[in-house]
Amino acid sequence: MTGTHPTWRVPAASAGAVACAAILAGLAGADRPRDPGTTVTIYAASSLQGVAEELAEEFESSHDDVTVVMSYGGSSTLAAQIIEGAPANLFLSADDVQAERVADQLGGTTSTPFASNSLTIAVPIGNPAGVRKLADLTDDALVVALCSPDVPCGRLSDQLASTAGLRLAPDTEELSVADVLAKVSSGQADAGLVYLTDIARTPGVEQVVVEGTEAVATSYVAVELRPGDGTANAFVDLLASPVGRQVLGDAGFSPP
Amino acid sequence: MLDAHIVSSSRGVDARLRVESGATLALLGANGAGKSTILECLAGIVSADAGSARLGSTWLHQGRSRLAPGRRGVAILTQDDTLFETMTVGDNVAYGLRSRRVSKPRARARAHEWLDVVGLSGADEARPGTLSGGQRRRVAIARALASEPTLMLLDEPCAGLDAEASTRIRMLLARLLVSVTAIVATHDAIDAHVLASHVAVLEDGAVTEHDSVDAVMERPRTAIAASVAGLVLLRGTRTATGIALDGGGVIAAESDVVVGAPALVAVRPADVRVARHNDVPLRPSARADGVIVERVSAIEPRGDRVRVHGARLAGDVDAATAAQLRLDEPVAFTVPHCRAYGDSRDSV
Amino acid sequence: MTAPRWLLPLAGGGALIVLLPLVGLASRVPWSDWWPLVTSEAALTALSLSLRTASAATALALVGGIPIAFVLHELPSRWRALARAVVLIPLVLPPVVGGLALLFAFGRQGLAGDMFGSAVAFTTWAVVLAQTFVALPFVVAAIDAALAARSGRLEAVAATLGASRTRVLTTITLPALVPAIATGAVLAFARALGEFGATLTFAGSLEGVTRTAPLLIYLTRETDPGAAAALSLVLVLVAIIGVTVAYRPAKAVS
Numbered sequence: 058m059t060g061t062h063p064t065w066r067v068p069a070a071s072a073g074a075v076a077c078a079a080i081l082a083g084l085a086g087a088d089r090p091r092d093p094g095t096t097v098t099i100y101a102a103s104s105l106q107g108v109a110e111e112l113a114e115e116f117e118s119s120h121d122d123v124t125v126v127m128s129y130g131g132s133s134t135l136a137a138q139i140i141e142g143a144p145a146n147l148f149l150s151a152d153d154v155q156a157e158r159v160a161d162q163l164g165g166t167t168s169t170p171f172a173s174n175s176l177t178i179a180v181p182i183g184n185p186a187g188v189r190k191l192a193d194l195t196d197d198a199l200v201v202a203l204c205s206p207d208v209p210c211g212r213l214s215d216q217l218a219s220t221a222g223l224r225l226a227p228d229t230e231e232l233s234v235a236d237v238l239a240k241v242s243s244g245q246a247d248a249g250l251v252y253l254t255d256i257a258r259t260p261g262v263e264q265v266v267v268e269g270t271e272a273v274a275t276s277y278v279a280v281e282l283r284p285g286d287g288t289a290n291a292f293v294d295l296l297a298s299p300v301g302r303q304v305l306g307d308a309g310f311s312p313p
Numbered sequence: 314m315l316d317a318h319i320v321s322s323s324r325g326v327d328a329r330l331r332v333e334s335g336a337t338l339a340l341l342g343a344n345g346a347g348k349s350t351i352l353e354c355l356a357g358i359v360s361a362d363a364g365s366a367r368l369g370s371t372w373l374h375q376g377r378s379r380l381a382p383g384r385r386g387v388a389i390l391t392q393d394d395t396l397f398e399t400m401t402v403g404d405n406v407a408y409g410l411r412s413r414r415v416s417k418p419r420a421r422a423r424a425h426e427w428l429d430v431v432g433l434s435g436a437d438e439a440r441p442g443t444l445s446g447g448q449r450r451r452v453a454i455a456r457a458l459a460s461e462p463t464l465m466l467l468d469e470p471c472a473g474l475d476a477e478a479s480t481r482i483r484m485l486l487a488r489l490l491v492s493v494t495a496i497v498a499t500h501d502a503i504d505a506h507v508l509a510s511h512v513a514v515l516e517d518g519a520v521t522e523h524d525s526v527d528a529v530m531e532r533p534r535t536a537i538a539a540s541v542a543g544l545v546l547l548r549g550t551r552t553a554t555g556i557a558l559d560g561g562g563v564i565a566a567e568s569d570v571v572v573g574a575p576a577l578v579a580v581r582p583a584d585v586r587v588a589r590h591n592d593v594p595l596r597p598s599a600r601a602d603g604v605i606v607e608r609v610s611a612i613e614p615r616g617d618r619v620r621v622h623g624a625r626l627a628g629d630v631d632a633a634t635a636a637q638l639r640l641d642e643p644v645a646f647t648v649p650h651c652r653a654y655g656d657s658r659d660s661v
Numbered sequence: 662m663t664a665p666r667w668l669l670p671l672a673g674g675g676a677l678i679v680l681l682p683l684v685g686l687a688s689r690v691p692w693s694d695w696w697p698l699v700t701s702e703a704a705l706t707a708l709s710l711s712l713r714t715a716s717a718a719t720a721l722a723l724v725g726g727i728p729i730a731f732v733l734h735e736l737p738s739r740w741r742a743l744a745r746a747v748v749l750i751p752l753v754l755p756p757v758v759g760g761l762a763l764l765f766a767f768g769r770q771g772l773a774g775d776m777f778g779s780a781v782a783f784t785t786w787a788v789v790l791a792q793t794f795v796a797l798p799f800v801v802a803a804i805d806a807a808l809a810a811r812s813g814r815l816e817a818v819a820a821t822l823g824a825s826r827t828r829v830l831t832t833i834t835l836p837a838l839v840p841a842i843a844t845g846a847v848l849a850f851a852r853a854l855g856e857f858g859a860t861l862t863f864a865g866s867l868e869g870v871t872r873t874a875p876l877l878i879y880l881t882r883e884t885d886p887g888a889a890a891a892l893s894l895v896l897v898l899v900a901i902i903g904v905t906v907a908y909r910p911a912k913a914v915s
Contacts, residue, residue, distance in 0.1 A: 137883070200783060202865065205866065205880055207880050207881060207884050208880070227867065228865065229783050229866055230866055230868070231865065231866055232861065232879055236861065239862070240865065243764055243768060243770065244768070244769055245764065245769055245770075245782055246783075356817075356821045357821060358818075358820075382820040382821045383823040383824060384823075385821070388821060391818060395814050395815050397819070397832075397833060399836035399837060400832075408822050412822055412824040412825070412828055413823045456822070457822075
């Protein structure tokens with residue numbers, strides 16, 4: 058065995074050197090500084106993705122020296138990242154609870170509600186199970202997908218059901234509204250409760266229009282994270298402007 | 314009776330064998346000569362490409378069609394250790410009978426008797442892992458014989474054990490194989506002498522000698538048979554006065570071989586005298602004086618004697634004489650008067 | 662074995678990558694509440710569901726995986742490599758892709774949807790199916806390796822003694838494979854217990870029916886991180902115990 062030693066020691070050592078170099082290069086890349094003067098970093102709830110992209114473009118075209126960097130995720134995930142020190146200027150939360158949580162933890166922030174969203178019934182294209190009203194979701198024969206009461210869309214579903222005096226019978230309580238949509242669009246579930254704004258951007262599902270669902274709504278809140286941050290403030294103004302309202306309305310959001 | 318022609322082109326074997334009912338054939342050959350292949354073809358563990366083998370009235374294989382191993386009535390004691398470790402010794406021995414649907418109590422009783430026979434009384438419940446190499450070999454022998462085979466194949470049955478265990482196994486087999494039709498593959502002449510009535514010599518997958526043990530061991534016709542028998546084989550031509558050896562030299566020998574025909578002489582090295590060439594006056598070698606001069610190619614200590622090898626001959630000397638000899642130095646081998654025999658193969 | 666010393670720092674670094682997250686997990690467990698947390702109704706329901714489904718999945722993986730390994734072993738070698746790769750795919754597939762694949766096969770709109778879809782969708786059987794899908798390759802891989810290490814000599818000798826193929830399998834091969842089967846079963850069980858992506862995609866999440874421990878952990882990770890950490894620790898302990906007791910790397914014995 059000793060005879061083979063020299064033949065593999067050299068390649069092993071050089072492989073180690075290459076690996077170390079690669080790791081160092083990776084670290085260096087991750088640490089590259091950004092120019093804070095021309096960049097506004099916005100953490101936005103996933104449900105805002107299409108809207109936020111459109112508005113960011115609009116914002117950049119009217120502010121020549123500003124670059125908008127977007128990061129999307131679940132509101133609670135983003136809130137946690139911001140509290141841990143993520144370098145965000147503005148937090149667009151889909152949930153006022155998470156907005157409050159961030160405001161409480163950081164202090165010195167400004168919160169502005171800018172839109173609201175409500176639930177609706179999503180069914181697979183063609184509505185194979187013939188769902189007509191909210192009460193149909195209590196039918197055991199239907200496969201119904203809801204959000205778990207532990208996540209925001211599930212809390213809203215509970216509110217909606219209790220407002221209507223119904224006891225829903227879900228076959229699955231999903232971990233996010235995206236999972237509910239996946240179950241409905243794939244035809245695994247006959248119906249599910251999702252946000253109004255999800256219907257337009259999700260192929261494979263259609264809406265069953267039900268009166269009175271908009272009464273139970275979740276509030277979208279913009280949280281300016283740094284006092285005196287004019288750029289972030291200007292973006293919030295854009296959200297409240299007629300242009301902003303138009304873009305939000307087209308995506309299915311209601312005014313706050 | 315077994316009548317077999319085994320052909321395996323992938324392993325370079327093309328051999329014909331015959332074993333009379335109740336007789337034991339020693340299959341003699343060096344490692345790699347094809348002994349194991351022949352046994353495994355007969356047992357059905359590997360497939361022969363061509364040829365045929367008939368055991369009594371049963372065809373073991375004919376060309377490419379072959380009988381399932383379990384229906385041949387052929388048991389094999391492989392060279393590698395193949396005891397079933399997950400079973401007791403008794404269940405190992407009873408395995409063949411149980412496979413043929415003999416009831417458990419009867420099979421166990423038979424296994425118990427077989428363990429008595431091989432000298433392992435009461436080992437029924439032992440695990441193979443607790444046994445010595447010699448004991449394991451005994452269990453394997455009992456397992457093979459307990460299946461009541463028509464033909465028993467043994468691949469180097471006494472090899473790989475210490476000398477005493479090896480001898481004991483040989484004595485046991487000598488007793489057990491008396492009336493069993495068997496083939497013993499071996500590279501050791503003593504196995505052939507003790508266990509077999511006939512010998513087939515295998516070289517590079519082909520049978521080069523097939524005769525009774527005495528005939529092969531006393532009048533070998535191949536170098537390998539001679540070497541196994543502990544003899545030096547000399548080839549030559551019968552002359553009026555003796556045998557003119559191929560490569561020079563004439564030795565005196567009695568013979569039935571006609572003058573001018575090829576003849577063989579098998580010489581025991583212990584009977585050959587060796588002297589330094591300078592001590593023997595060199596004469597023109599037309600006379601049958603039995604003196605052959607060759608250069609020393611190897612000096613091999615063998616206990617109290619030393620064997621001196623030349624190109625064709627070998628002879629034994631004492632240590633004092635050997636000490637005077639050098640490699641490549643010419644020495645004179647003196648071959649005693651002996652008996653020559655023909656090279657024909659029809660003397661079976 | 663005497664390894665060269667320069668391996669040590671590398672081993673230390675590697676160990677750190679594995680150990681530090683476990684330490685981090687343990688540091689977030691609210692130890693004073695640990696017992697109440699892991700014995701809460703939701704936790705017990707999820708753990709019990711996980712144990713039952715993982716056991717069923719392991720049983721199915723053995724019933725299907727052992728024969729697959731034998732058939733692989735009998736294939737001509739040029740097909741064997743390809744067939745092995747196909748069978749082992751769930752090992753390297755992202756679980757969510759596995760879930761999608763299961764959906765397209767056994768979902769209501771899937772290939773076998775008419776047969777299984779309505780019966781399986783959102784039931785515990787869907788969880789078992791998803792877990793079996795990801796666990797089966799572990800059984801196949803363990804037994805495939807063990808079979809490859811066998812010479813087949815014992816089987817050949819058993820056949821010369823008159824044993825039928827079935828008898829050779831049940832009396833010679835399977836008893837010798839017991840350690841490999843145990844290893845495969847433990848790895849399959851551990852994998853089934855940890856299954857998340859395919860279950861989430863394919864089976865849904867309903868307490869007591871399809872919400873296994875990993876799904877509960879994911880669900881409560883933000884609302885109740887302490888409970889999630891406490892439950893995670895239970896899974897870590899089960900995995901460590903199982904692997905310690907039954908996992909033996911394949912040895913080169915016949």
